[in-house]
Amino acid sequence: MGSKQGFGKLASQGKVLLLAASLTAGSLLALNGAGVLDSGSKPVYAAEQGAAMENTIAVQGVGKLSVAPDIAYVTAGVNVTAKTAKEAQAGAAKRYDAVVKMLKGTYSLADKDLKTTSYYVQPQYRYTEKEGQVLTGYTATHELSISWRSIDKTGELLDSLGSAGANQISGVSFGTEKTDAYTNDALKKALDNARVKAEALAAAAGRSLGPVVNITENGAQAVPVYREMAQMKAMAASDSASTSVEPGQVDVQGQLTVVYQLK
Known part of the structure; x- marks a missing residue:
């Protein structure tokens, strides 16, 4: 009789232990599913992403072209002491008004093509051992940026600015107003360049290219051409009667990173 009771007691304890074990296992599964516990295994999405990137090749493509500038930006101004x-x-x-009047009257420039870039008044000093720093006067400076589209007449414009009273001309930068169209062309060339590279690498590895998996634009820009006053003076050295300016070419560049599937 005692043996049966003891066995029943152990059986009852065994059920409790099994129930506790089941609850513990269920809790662990629930917590792991909720992301509370980390078993060290990679998430499903990471594994899928890794599988998707297998048998691929990533290359960088560069596209370049040079175009004729269609706009110049002239920085000029007046300063009076x-x-x-x-x-x-x-x-x-007075000087500034004369310059603007000439630009609008002689060259029919619109208000949108003239923009004040800086205006300031600052004191001028001289230094002597006897008196130290002495105020001698003030200088007022008024600068503007001019958008100029008659590229072949840029030298003429610079001469006219000087005649009208502009006594400060920093230089000229040549650019393009068709940046979007030109950068798109550069990016297309970059894509062609990337494919040539990818085909060469795939062939070297004994493989062939499949479809494009991903394209990332790394940047595209039109690089302006700058002409400093020193350069323009050198160009005009042989002809002191007029200023000579050579606009050159605007370089347009585009870069892409392209990922291809390998076969």
């Missing part, structure tokens, strides 16, 4: 700030400002205003 006088005993007082008021006199300097008045003198600069």
